[in-house]
Amino acid sequence: MLGFTAAQPASNLSGGMRASSAEEQEEAPAAKKAKHEEQIRVRARDGEEVALSRDAARLMGTLKDLMHLATSEDGIYPMPTIMASTLQMVCKLNDPDYTWPSSDEPSLYKLIQFIEDALYLDAPIALKHLQRAFASRLNGMRAPELRALIGAGGDFGSAEEYAPPNAEPAFVPEDVLEAPQQPASSTLPPEPLLQPSFSADAMEAALGLVDVATLAEVKGVSRSWRVLAQRVLCSRLCRRDEQPEPTRLDEITDLDVEQLIEAGRPGDAAVAGRMLPGLARLHGYGYVVDVAAVRAANLQCEMGSNWRRPSLLHGATKDALNSCITGEGEPPLRLTIAAVACSGSGVICGIPVQQLREDVVTELNLSDRGLHVPAAMLVASLIPATSVLKSCNLLKNRFDVESAKKLTKMGAEKGIMLSDMTRNQRAANFSFQGLQPADAILIASDLPFMAVLTTLGLSINNIGDEGSIAIAEALKVNTVLTELELWGNNIGDVSAIAIADALKINAVMTKLELGGNEIGDEGAKAIAEALKVNAVVTKLELGGNEIGDEGVKAIAEALKVNAVVTTLSLQRNSIGDEGAKAIAEALKVNAVLTTLVLHSNNIGDEGAKAIAVALKVNAVLTSLDLAGNLFSSGIKIGDEGAKAIAEALKVNAVVTVLHLNENQIGAEGAIAIAEALKVNAVVTTLDLSFNNISPEGAIAIAEALKVNAVLTKLNLKYSYEEYNSMGDAGGKAVRDAVKDRSGFVLEL
Numbered sequence: 001m002l003g004f005t006a007a008q009p010a011s012n013l014s015g016g017m018r019a020s021s022a023e024e025q026e027e028a029p030a031a032k033k034a035k036h037e038e039q040i041r042v043r044a045r046d047g048e049e050v051a052l053s054r055d056a057a058r059l060m061g062t063l064k065d066l067m068h069l070a071t072s073e074d075g076i077y078p079m080p081t082i083m084a085s086t087l088q089m090v091c092k093l094n095d096p097d098y099t100w101p102s103s104d105e106p107s108l109y110k111l112i113q114f115i116e117d118a119l120y121l122d123a124p125i126a127l128k129h130l131q132r133a134f135a136s137r138l139n140g141m142r143a144p145e146l147r148a149l150i151g152a153g154g155d156f157g158s159a160e161e162y163a164p165p166n167a168e169p170a171f172v173p174e175d176v177l178e179a180p181q182q183p184a185s186s187t188l189p190p191e192p193l194l195q196p197s198f199s200a201d202a203m204e205a206a207l208g209l210v211d212v213a214t215l216a217e218v219k220g221v222s223r224s225w226r227v228l229a230q231r232v233l234c235s236r237l238c239r240r241d242e243q244p245e246p247t248r249l250d251e252i253t254d255l256d257v258e259q260l261i262e263a264g265r266p267g268d269a270a271v272a273g274r275m276l277p278g279l280a281r282l283h284g285y286g287y288v289v290d291v292a293a294v295r296a297a298n299l300q301c302e303m304g305s306n307w308r309r310p311s312l313l314h315g316a317t318k319d320a321l322n323s324c325i326t327g328e329g330e331p332p333l334r335l336t337i338a339a340v341a342c343s344g345s346g347v348i349c350g351i352p353v354q355q356l357r358e359d360v361v362t363e364l365n366l367s368d369r370g371l372h373v374p375a376a377m378l379v380a381s382l383i384p385a386t387s388v389l390k391s392c393n394l395l396k397n398r399f400d401v402e403s404a405k406k407l408t409k410m411g412a413e414k415g416i417m418l419s420d421m422t423r424n425q426r427a428a429n430f431s432f433q434g435l436q437p438a439d440a441i442l443i444a445s446d447l448p449f450m451a452v453l454t455t456l457g458l459s460i461n462n463i464g465d466e467g468s469i470a471i472a473e474a475l476k477v478n479t480v481l482t483e484l485e486l487w488g489n490n491i492g493d494v495s496a497i498a499i500a501d502a503l504k505i506n507a508v509m510t511k512l513e514l515g516g517n518e519i520g521d522e523g524a525k526a527i528a529e530a531l532k533v534n535a536v537v538t539k540l541e542l543g544g545n546e547i548g549d550e551g552v553k554a555i556a557e558a559l560k561v562n563a564v565v566t567t568l569s570l571q572r573n574s575i576g577d578e579g580a581k582a583i584a585e586a587l588k589v590n591a592v593l594t595t596l597v598l599h600s601n602n603i604g605d606e607g608a609k610a611i612a613v614a615l616k617v618n619a620v621l622t623s624l625d626l627a628g629n630l631f632s633s634g635i636k637i638g639d640e641g642a643k644a645i646a647e648a649l650k651v652n653a654v655v656t657v658l659h660l661n662e663n664q665i666g667a668e669g670a671i672a673i674a675e676a677l678k679v680n681a682v683v684t685t686l687d688l689s690f691n692n693i694s695p696e697g698a699i700a701i702a703e704a705l706k707v708n709a710v711l712t713k714l715n716l717k718y719s720y721e722e723y724n725s726m727g728d729a730g731g732k733a734v735r736d737a738v739k740d741r742s743g744f745v746l747e748l
Helices: 002-037 054-058 061-069 084-093 108-121 124-138 143-150 158-162 200-206 212-218 223-238 257-262 267-275 291-296 315-322 333-343 353-357 373-385 401-414 437-449 464-475 493-503 521-533 549-559 577-589 605-615 639-649 667-677 694-705 727-738
Strands: 039-043 049-053 076-078 254-256 281-284 287-290 363-365 391-393 427-429 455-457 483-485 511-513 539-541 567-569 595-597 623-625 657-659 685-687 713-715 745-747
Touching: 039 054, 049 054, 049 084, 054 061, 061 076, 061 108, 084 108, 084 124, 108 124, 108 200, 124 143, 124 200, 124 212, 143 212, 200 223, 212 223, 212 257, 223 254, 223 257, 254 257, 257 267, 257 281, 257 333, 267 333, 267 353, 267 373, 281 333, 287 291, 287 333, 291 333, 315 333, 333 353, 333 373, 353 373, 373 401, 401 437, 437 464, 464 493, 493 521, 521 549, 549 577, 577 605, 605 639, 639 667, 667 694, 694 727, 727 745
Parallel strands: 039 076, 254 281, 363 391, 427 455, 455 483, 483 511, 511 539, 539 567, 567 595, 595 623, 623 657, 657 685, 685 713, 713 745
Antiparallel strands: 039 049, 281 287
């Protein structure tokens, strides 16, 4: 019995324990949920109470400590420094799963207030939310935009406006470089964001995720923002783990060049090499560069033959540089360039690196040295370190478009010319020099410095679309260049559209040559639209392109309203009769075009007839070229077209030069033209060479010459036997007709 009795409680105990464990397992989720949802109350500064879950409160260090260390009053924890609405928002933002609505965009003032409170509450998740929001509002802006956004007026002196603070190196500690003093008569504008309620920690935290490029621009907002940005930048770029924040240039031993490079400020590495006497290490991309070791390494070399390889140095010099860099694998090109720019000695890749960094070079000729893209990147990194360099000729190297653009950005900022032009040059001819797109980009960057350049020749090169687009951009602001030659440069529609956009606003260009390129109908249409508003271009050369009827129709429409173009060349395109008809309609109303060149197209009798009708009413066109193409089997003008033109010549009183050579004009057409010459009193030059006028046609022309007293030049020449249809009799008749006319030019 006792055993049983004794055993029974044991059995019951065992059963009871099992039952209790099961109940706990059933109740655990509910208890856990209740525990998670257990509320605490916090009384904010304005007296309002805010209810928070304990889990949410524990995510904020200050509330967590408060719950552990402080005694609540009636279950309420006092928080006298924060408003209730701010506390609620920070709590929401501190939830890892919370997403800030895109429609909820608080002011910058409010964001900084939230950041101040997030710091006080030790709410790291909320702080990141707020820093990202603040950075998204600022990143990518320039100083004037930031000034307007922040609401702070610039309070710099005139000298500082000339050399804005954002032009100083990004690593400079607070107030190390002397700034010009504010004029005594000036009053500082109010700065609503820098109120006493914001701590220095809050302001620095607000800029915590703003990128380096934007922080450099923040320096140009106002003096106080300049100091703040300097402090944040110097700490971010120069302070390593457990190091004190540098306050002087000679205290800086480390520099994060990766952030500088990614911010588009690679030149700061070269400036650092000169300005920071204690600089020991460069950091970036997982590597560390020993500055002293690079300075001592022998890296002097000329440009090697392996220019296609994506490396600055090769062979022994490359090994010497890599021995100064610690890290896994091959260091990236950007880092090696920064290392050389910062501390390389002597002449490297033909570039006087040390002299440029020490700022003792005033002029530099690196033209046609075989420099490749890494060398261009090195030069671009050295230019910001210079103040006396005014000219650096970099033409005819092996740069690509991207590296050329980087060079022009640096050159423009420093006022350095990158081609071999000089500031007082009036004409520059770069034709037939094998220039590439990068060269044109460099030349375009120099145009703003050219105050008297009126003529620029770039014909027969290979500047392509990228180069010509750069030239077009320069034309938008250029106020002196009147003549531009771009013959034979592989320019297509994209470039033509860019040039057309420039023509809409350029007010000085009078002569533009775009012949021998690859411009099609779309490019022609864009140029046509520009001609409708351009009031200065008088000579336009579009010959030797790929313009068809659609493109020339657009140009014809422009000619109806354009009041300045006097010479238009459209030879060697793909213009047919329909295009010629459109041109003819324009000639009926155009009152300025004096020279029209349409040779070597596909214009036949129908097109010639339409133009002939226009000639009967046009009172300004003096030179017309409707020659065919001797080596083309395309459509040409025959007898019917020649007859129509002849009828027009009987009444036209302005055309003095007429080219109808290399067509299919026979005896009938020649006889009709001869009849017109008997009454025409203005044509001085007539070209009928390479047709099939026959002896009858030649004799008719000879008879006309006996009464025509104005024609002074006649070409009836045949170069090929199969075209020599004039015969001896025809030739003799023409020669006899002009043998006594002094100064007459006859080609047979």
